[in-house]
Each structure stands twice: as C-alpha cells, then as structure tokens.
Amino acid sequence: MYDSPECDDATAEALLAGAGQDVDPALARVLDLVRLSYAATPPIVGAELGALIHRVAGDD
C-alpha cells in the first residue's frame, strides 16, 4: 500500500503496466482514467491515409 511519495522501479513498472492496484490504488485508478479518456476512440481517417488503407475517409 501507499506510504510514501517516493517510488521504486517495481512500483513504477506495476503502475505503468496497469497492474498497480495493490501498490497504489488511487494512482492506478488515475492512470486507468488517462487511458480511458484519451484512447477511447480511434482517429478519424483522412483522405490520404484512407487511400493507403483503401478506406473511405472518415470511416472507422
């Protein structure tokens, strides 16, 4: 459990791998929120990329 703001390599690795609930539940939850909020949807495909992957632009 959390008892100090300092951080060792194992704690950092666990949190960054999405497996830090046992070492710091509050920060693990925040990092999950970061993933959820920013990577919830794929980018809209524009014309140039769509041509490369043979998709209509804007189609997911």
Next chain:
Amino acid sequence: MGDSSDRLDVALRGARAGDPDGFDALFRAHSTAVVGYLRARHVSDPDDLANEVFVRAFRNIRTVQGDSDRFRSWLFGIAHNVAIDDGRRRRRRLNETSLDAHVDAQLAAAGGDVEAEAITELERQLIRTLLAGLAPDQRDVLLLRVFSDLSVAQTAAVVDKSYEAVKALQRRGIASLRRVLHAQEGVPG
C-alpha cells in the same frame, strides 16, 4: 499475446508488400494508442496528426527492419517526433491561457463515448492537474509507457535517452504524480 504478435507480423509483411489489408490491420492495432498518446500530449489536432503519423509510417514501411514489436516502437518514435514538432509550432502561437482552454477542450472531446462519459469533471480536472505538474521529459516517458506498451529499452530509444535515465524519469514522474494526487486527497506523505 503470441497470437496477436504473430498476426501483426503477418500484417507487417503484407504492408511491406503494399497490401492494404496489412496497412489496415496495423492501423486497427495501433491507432487508438497512437491517438491517445497524442491527445494526452495535448497536440493541436490529434486526429490529423495521428493520420500524419500513419501516413509517414506506411509510406516508409520498407525502411524499418524487424518484427511487429520493432514496428510499434518505430511508430511511436514517429508519434513522439510529431508531437515535439507540434509543440514547437504551438509555443509560437499560444499563450498559457489558451493552452489551458485547449487542454479542457481535448478532455471534453475525449468524453464522446460511453466509457469516457463515466469520467467526471472532477476527474478531468485531476488528470489535467497531474499531467501539468510533470516535467516535460517525465511526461513524455510516462505517456509513452502508458499508451504504447513499449519496454523501458524501447522507450529509451524513442526519447533518445539511456535505459537508466528512462527508469529514473519513471520513478520521479510517478513520485510526482503520487505527491500531487495524495496531497489533493489529504493523504500524508
């Protein structure tokens, strides 16, 4: 993981041969992580820049050697450089006030689906505060690790720092997040 890696190796071989299905499979596998990284870096137009990352990658795909794991590392290297270039351009244009407004707009835009809508305004503010409190090189390393699934060694190659330097940035970045988070929650530390 093995099946996924094998499938992406096949997609990479196809893409190198010009097969649109190979490009499409690589895009499907990595696009949300790439755009998530760019959104978290608060670039000016994450969707547009994510397109730029994939167009650059796909047009130069024959220049990258190795397997799909190496491709992912190379792809995030492109995303990292695109974000740096965008930051330079924006620093010439934006003052801090408009940057804050832009960050709020980015987080609000990220709330466009059911999962993201579960994130409260307080949580959005908290994420913004935490990321803003990181030193730029700590933020770069933490966000690459959070979104890209790269190892420490791969991340070190992307940000052009040593393995030990990246580990130190991780430790300091996580410690910084913990200090701010637990100070807000009233936890002694």
